[in-house]
Amino acid sequence: xxxxxxxxxxxxxxxxxxxxxxxxxxxxxxxxxxxxxxxxxxxxxxxxxxxxxxxxxxxxxxxxxxxxxxxxxxxxxxxxxxxxxxxxxxxxxxxxxxxxxxxxxxxxxxxxxxxxxxxxxxxxxxxxxxxxxxxxxxxxxxxxxxxxxxxxxxxxxxxxxxxxxxxxxxxxxxxxxxxxxxxxxxxxxxxxxxxxxxxxxxxxxxxxxxxxxxxxxxxxxxxxxxxxxxxxxxxxxxxxxxxxxxxxxxxxxxxxxxxxxxxxxxxxxxxxxxxxxxxxxxxxxxxxxxxxxxxxxxxxxxxxxxxxxxxxxxxxxxxxxxxxxxxxxxxxxxxxxxxxxxxxxxxxxxxxxxxxxxx
Amino acid sequence: xxxxxxxxxxxxxxxxxxxxxxxxxxxxxxxxxxxxxxxxxxxxxxxxxxxxxxxxxxxxxxxxxxxxxxxxxxxxxxxxxxxxxxxxxxxxxxxxxxxxxxxxxxxxxxxxxxxxxxxxxxxxxxxxxxxxxxxxxxxxxxxxxxxxxxxxxxxxxxxxxxxxxxxxxxxxxxxxxxxxxxxxxxxxxxxxxxxxxxxxxxxxxxxxxxxxxxxxxxxxxxxxxxxxxxxxxxxxxxxxxxxxxxxxxxxxxxxxxxxxxxxxxxxxxxxxxxxxxxxxxxxxxxxxxxx
Numbered sequence: 001x002x003x004x005x006x007x008x009x010x011x012x013x014x015x016x017x018x019x020x021x022x023x024x025x026x027x028x029x030x031x032x033x034x035x036x037x038x039x040x041x042x043x044x045x046x047x048x049x050x051x052x053x054x055x056x057x058x059x060x061x062x063x064x065x066x067x068x069x070x071x072x073x074x075x076x077x078x079x080x081x082x083x084x085x086x087x088x089x090x091x092x093x094x095x096x097x098x099x100x101x102x103x104x105x106x107x108x109x110x111x112x113x114x115x116x117x118x119x120x121x122x123x124x125x126x127x128x129x130x131x132x133x134x135x136x137x138x139x140x141x142x143x144x145x146x147x148x149x150x151x152x153x154x155x156x157x158x159x160x161x162x163x164x165x166x167x168x169x170x171x172x173x174x175x176x177x178x179x180x181x182x183x184x185x186x187x188x189x190x191x192x193x194x195x196x197x198x199x200x201x202x203x204x205x206x207x208x209x210x211x212x213x214x215x216x217x218x219x220x221x222x223x224x225x226x227x228x229x230x231x232x233x234x235x236x237x238x239x240x241x242x243x244x245x246x247x248x249x250x251x252x253x254x255x256x257x258x259x260x261x262x263x264x265x266x267x268x269x270x271x272x273x274x275x276x277x278x279x280x281x282x283x284x285x286x287x288x289x290x291x292x293x294x295x296x297x298x299x300x301x302x303x304x305x306x307x308x309x310x311x312x313x314x315x316x317x318x319x320x321x322x323x324x325x326x327x328x329x330x331x332x333x334x335x336x337x338x339x340x341x342x343x344x345x346x347x348x349x350x351x352x353x354x355x356x357x358x359x
Numbered sequence: 360x361x362x363x364x365x366x367x368x369x370x371x372x373x374x375x376x377x378x379x380x381x382x383x384x385x386x387x388x389x390x391x392x393x394x395x396x397x398x399x400x401x402x403x404x405x406x407x408x409x410x411x412x413x414x415x416x417x418x419x420x421x422x423x424x425x426x427x428x429x430x431x432x433x434x435x436x437x438x439x440x441x442x443x444x445x446x447x448x449x450x451x452x453x454x455x456x457x458x459x460x461x462x463x464x465x466x467x468x469x470x471x472x473x474x475x476x477x478x479x480x481x482x483x484x485x486x487x488x489x490x491x492x493x494x495x496x497x498x499x500x501x502x503x504x505x506x507x508x509x510x511x512x513x514x515x516x517x518x519x520x521x522x523x524x525x526x527x528x529x530x531x532x533x534x535x536x537x538x539x540x541x542x543x544x545x546x547x548x549x550x551x552x553x554x555x556x557x558x559x560x561x562x563x564x565x566x567x568x569x570x571x572x573x574x575x576x577x578x579x580x581x582x583x584x585x586x587x588x589x590x591x592x593x594x595x596x597x598x599x600x601x602x603x604x605x606x607x608x609x610x611x612x613x614x615x616x617x618x619x620x621x622x623x624x625x626x627x628x629x630x631x632x633x634x635x636x637x638x639x640x641x642x643x644x645x646x647x648x649x650x
Contacts, residue, residue, distance in 0.1 A: 059546055060545070060546075061542050061545065061546070080545070080550070081542070081545040081546050082545050082546075082547075082548045082549055082550050082553075084546075085548065086546060087546065087547075088543065088546040090539055090542075090543055092537075092539065094537070094539045094540055094542070094543035095543075096540060096543075096544070096557075096558060097540075097562070097641065097643055097644060097645060098561050098562055098640070098641030098643070107544065107547050107549075107557070108547035108548050111544075111547055111548035111549050111553060112548055139641075139643070141643055141644065155547065156546075156547075159547065159548070165546075
């Protein structure tokens with residue numbers, strides 16, 4: 001397999017499974033995506049959204065039910081995994097327990113009949129890249145989780161694959177190690193200048209690592225965009241929920257003027273930005289807790305009155321549960337001085353209240 | 360409060376350990392005691408010094424060759440069983456619609472006793488048996504087929520009765536290996552053959568050695584089929600027949616005990632040899648990392 005490539009094209013890649021009661025369902029439904037060399041793509045979604053299925057289809061560990069995959073002009077979806085030559089990092093590392101770190105990392109090169117001297121030097125280089133020099137003779141069982149993960153990464157990159165596939169590689173690490181290894185993965189990606197496809201359910205990971213994020217749900221792509229856009233302008237209510245828009249209020253549509261929509265409920269009346277065409281008299285407005293401001297200025301407009309029902313201290317600020325008179329719950333970030341039982345007014349910036357049709 | 364070494368040492372006696380007592384008593388009464396009794400008995404021959412039985416065994420022409428006769432049956436039977444069970448168990452590692460049925464059919468002989476197998480084989484493989492008649496009817500082979508009352512009859516019966524055991528044991532070892540390891544190897548360029556050679560085989564080796572030992576011990580103590588299907592006076596006069604004759608035809612329990620001790624010793628040598636070979640291989644968890 002050639003190492004120089006310019007793009008990987010997925011064209012309507014579909015994978016069907018036989019579900020319960022013989023009813024087939026699409027675990028992955030017509031995924032179309034072009035990955036350019038040098039790009040870092042994150043497949044993001046809750047478990048069961050089809051992101052791992054997509055990765056397995058690309059790796060060749062799962063056959064497609066429909067669609068094609070091309071690496072430049074070569075059609076690869078008909079090739080077995082060993083002919084595709086993509087490096088893959090598995091969630092539970094999948095290190096060979098009976099081989100030393102050195103043998104694990106060199107496995108792909110031995111399968112390619114690379115001369116022993118070259119294997120030794122390339123393995124050493126890969127171990128240097130993941131900062132595991134001096135551990136070469138140990139067995140995987142003698143390493144910590146973080147070290148095992150780095151062996152898995154070294155093993156995948158040493159074959160200099162055009163594409164590196166990572167299936168939730170950080171999910172078994174503790175919080176501190178996760179952030180360190182995250183930076184490491186980004187650095188390695190930059191140094192190798194290939195392409196990386198990274199599966200995760202953690203939006204922070206996706207936002208911090210990826211050049212583009214593919215948000216998925218039930219096998220269907222919801223949005224493909226750069227992190228700032230996915231973060232600030234979710235394509236639909238599902239993406240909004242997943243990206244941390246914790247406040248989703250179902251309200252009646254009072255009036256619409258271009259993209260601005262006025263919505264109202266029993267004791268809420270706010271204006272937001274319409275993100276999708278609305279139909280019917282009701283709509284959902286999605287707002288991030290950190291974009292709601294606790295204010296004294298009742299006349300500011302777009303405000304909601306309520307009582308603080310719960311305070312979760314989180315250091316720099318606190319996460320407040322604000323309940324309106326009619327019982328609507330709002331998650332709000334506010335000053336740590338606010339106490340439970342306080343009556344407050346919160347202001348929602350109209351441009352940050354995103355209005356979607358109900359799902 | 361952190362637990363100091365003191366409080367740990369004063370941990371109350373775990374009463375569930377008492378559950379071991381019946382099994383331990385059983386072992387003591389029905390294995391350790393008879394074994395030691397037999398060992399002592401073997402050094403108290405009817406006549407002669409303490410080692411008279413052993414020197415008698417190794418100098419008598421119808422006794423000492425039984426070791427080789429038994430080994431010549433047990434070793435090939437064990438090798439055949441393990442060698443055939445491995446690829447079939449390997450194929451059966453993936454859950455398919457047929458897997459359960461194939462496994463069931465392969466395991467059925469384990470439910471048949473050796474005597475039942477012997478009876479069936481006499482009918483099927485005998486000179487007037489179905490196999491012989493079918494071959495003659497189809498004019499495939501005209502001469503008489505001798506697959507009973509000789510070496511081959513016993514070997515075939517050892518394979519029939521020993522295979523399911525080896526198969527089940529190896530199947531459990533194979534399915535214990537995380538299939539994600541083979542997938543990882545595939546992404547690194549290993550074709551199915553290389554996946555078996557570099558991943559499955561080394562991880563299975565200790566299990567195969569274990570399986571070999573258990574199957575061998577089982578085959579080495581062959582008795583009913585050697586009598587019913589072999590020629591117990593000649594080519595299949597295995598060591599257990601020699602012990603049986605000493606005990607129940609000559610009523611020389613002391614000699615019989617000595618033969619049983621020799622039998623156990625030969626088994627021990629083979630098992631020890633195979634298990635020491637096992638130490639060459641990796642023996643640890645067969646998963647690829649943290650759960």
